[in-house]
Amino acid sequence: MESVKSQSYEVHIGELAKAALNQHIAKSSYSKIFVLVDENTKEHCLPFFKKMFDGSVDFILEIRSGEENKHIHTCLQLWEDLSNLDGDRKSLLINLGGGVLTDMGGFVASTFKRGIDFINIPTTLLSMVDASIGGKTGVDLGSLKNQIGVINQPQMVLIFPEFLKTLDPRQVKSGYAEMLKHGLIMDKAYWNSLAEKSNFTDAACIQKSIALKNEVVLQDPTEKGLRKILNFGHTLGHAIESYCLDNHDKKTLLHGEAIAAGMILEGYLSHELQGLSKLSLDEIKKIFLTHFEKVDFTDDDIDAILQLLKYDKKNSHGNVNFVLLHSIGKAVTDIKVPEELFQKAFAYYKE
Structure with missing residues (x-):
């Protein structure tokens, strides 16, 4: 399955995604690798990710799923976690989740230490076909959608259709x-x-x-x-x-x-x-x-x-x-x- 080349990164699908991730980590000198999950992707997607990832994850960060948690208070928690775990400008954040998580994870990465690298691994069909392209990151302001954010590109986006089997219809x-x-x-x-x-x-x-x-x-x-x-x-x-x-x-x-x-x-x-x-x-x-x-x-x-x-x-x-x-x-x-x-x-x- 051919990759899709966007502005400064590529969207890789299936086996190409696995190879691209491991090649990127091997050639990059990241000081720490963080993986952001919610309770659903921690249970259903993280085990698969660990099996196909040749590198080692330093820390798993977890937030609660759902649009109601896509706000600045969750970002504050994540910024504090990254800081307390000695994250620096050479750290990498891998966002493993749906559009809420990749939007917010991208925003957190784009603003922590004025910007660290991030990789998005969308796990829902919506995030695969929508949030994977374009570099939009951000959070809601109260119930108002995506009012706070920046446009910033990930290092790559990795699509694993297997994750769709974990979703309800x-x-x-x-x-x-x-x-x-x-x-x-x-x-x-x-x-x-x-x-x-x-x-x-x-x-x-x-x-x-x-x-x-x-x-x-x-x-x-x-x-x-x-x-x-x-x-x-x-x-x-x-x-x-x-x-x-x-x-x-x-x-x-x-x-x-x-x-x-x-x-x-x-x-x-x-x-x-x-x-x-x-x-x-x-x-x-x-x-x-x-x-x-x-x-x-x-x-x-x-x-x-x-x-x-x-x-x-x-x-x-x-x-x-x-x-x-x-x-x-x-x-x-x-x-x-x-x-x-x-x-x-x-x-x-x-x-």
Whole structure:
């Protein structure tokens, strides 16, 4: 399986990943090697990692899993751990976990001693096809997603599809949403093939999604223009995710579940504002609702979700900017949406 070359690093898959890691460690003079895990990856993934890693790990750092722990207080704990264990600027941090852990681990490494090397080993489908590319690191501010962070590249990203066997089906489907998004914004043929697939976790599909995202990031590393298309479904999706995370009477949604709802909603806005055909819109809705349970939104929920849009990272000069679809496979950025269309979009979703 061919590796994918991003800005200053490569994404290696399977046996190539194992070889790349051991070669890198052998030629690097790291003073200490730390591995960051959560309780799930400690149990299910760390034993596999130790078997295929020829080097020695100096310390295992552990945090609690879940988006609710992706905040600065966890970072403070990790910075203190690294300092107390005599971590220095020649240390390496290996992040073994899903997107929450690799986002936060990358941020901790990027800021400790003004930056130490880190390697990401994503263990969920979502983190493999999304967080593995682009160098975005960071944490949430309260329930607001990814408000604090930096863009900084790892030494490498290592993909082991075996880890997907440790996940429950809901976690796997969360990553499927991001894969479908890659097709919607860039590649209609990929969208069509994914929509019909019963097995979307094979290495070829994972590599294709990584390559599509990488194609965008290489052209626009710091999200000044084209890279914004990767946010399709995320403006409303992140608001939905934050709202559900912050309200205990609502079911907490995984990232992909919230983004799936966001893509239907923003698909409707695309139909109204960018000429996405009704046929394509209905196809998008059908595919996502086939795989993702419909979220129940009350009128009060919708009002609260729309209030959260003002915190979206893509906002500029007081405007909420959307990524919309002109057609399946072609996205457009920086679209302003009239407020009256939001209620119509939710009404279409609820139909």
